[in-house]
Amino acid sequence: MVKQYTKNPVGAHYGTRGFLIQRFTAVIMAVYTVVALVVVIGHRPAGYADYKALFAGGFGLFTLLFLAALLYHAWIGVRDVLMDYVKPLGVRIGLQAIVATLLVFYLIWAAALFWGRWA
Amino acid sequence: MSSTPASRAAVRRPKYYDLSLAHLPPPGLVSIFHRVSGLLLFFPVLPLLLWFLQSTLASEEGFHRFAGFYAHPIVKLVLLAFVWAYAHHFFAGIRYLFLDMHMGVAKQPARTSAVAVLVLGVLTTIAVGVCIW
Numbered sequence: 001m002v003k004q005y006t007k008n009p010v011g012a013h014y015g016t017r018g019f020l021i022q023r024f025t026a027v028i029m030a031v032y033t034v035v036a037l038v039v040v041i042g043h044r045p046a047g048y049a050d051y052k053a054l055f056a057g058g059f060g061l062f063t064l065l066f067l068a069a070l071l072y073h074a075w076i077g078v079r080d081v082l083m084d085y086v087k088p089l090g091v092r093i094g095l096q097a098i099v100a101t102l103l104v105f106y107l108i109w110a111a112a113l114f115w116g117r118w119a
Numbered sequence: 120m121s122s123t124p125a126s127r128a129a130v131r132r133p134k135y136y137d138l139s140l141a142h143l144p145p146p147g148l149v150s151i152f153h154r155v156s157g158l159l160l161f162f163p164v165l166p167l168l169l170w171f172l173q174s175t176l177a178s179e180e181g182f183h184r185f186a187g188f189y190a191h192p193i194v195k196l197v198l199l200a201f202v203w204a205y206a207h208h209f210f211a212g213i214r215y216l217f218l219d220m221h222m223g224v225a226k227q228p229a230r231t232s233a234v235a236v237l238v239l240g241v242l243t244t245i246a247v248g249v250c251i252w
Binding site for chain 1: 154157158160161165166169172173175176179182183209212213216219
């Protein structure tokens with residue numbers, strides 16, 4: 001007897017959007033990583049004023065974009081890990097709720113840090 | 120052999136859990152380290168990064184406090200662990216992007232690229248270690 005398929009996917013392309021967002025955000029972060037290395041090594045900020053000025057222009061905006069991409073990427077990644085290893089539904093949903101809340105909190109934190117810094 | 124699923128389940132089979140990572144081929148190592156490094160980056164690296172940016176950008180005292188904190192060798196060692204997590208996740212992620220485009224999927228290239236990812240992650244960590252020490 002064949003074991004019943006018990007997963008409950010929603011829609012024909014369940015998961016495709018997450019998969020794609022995972023890749024798009026990865027590309028943003030990979031580009032940012034290279035740019036950040038060039039900027040930091042190129043400028044070698046000597047003191048506080050130098051360091052602060054680093055985030056004043058487009059690099060500050062790019063940093064915020066990087067952090068936003070990182071948070072979305074982390075959501076899909078951690079969600080996938082929880083789906084793989086945490087089987088009891090209540091525990092899994094509880095953990096996912098904690099992770100989602102943390103990530104939204106981090107997004108607000110990142111925005112508070114960098115919003116308007118480029119202006 | 121006409122055993123039903125129920126009677127087959129009743130047979131006690133020996134259990135042998137070999138979780139030793141050394142038995143995984145390089146692509147398997149890259150995969151599990153991608154997962155472990157990803158979780159490390161979510162916690163504790165992400166909140167620490169935000170805390171670091173907040174403290175260093177907020178005031179000059181905060182900036183200098185961090186510079187002093189960073190001088191501790193243990194802080195540098197922990198930082199290097201985070202650098203490895205980031206570097207491995209970065210290189211492994213790029214490898215997965217190529218695999219997604221069906222590039223390097225065959226057994227030998229996949230093995231070669233997996234070894235390259237493992238080596239690059241460690242080399243980056245060593246290079247950063249040499250720079251900050």
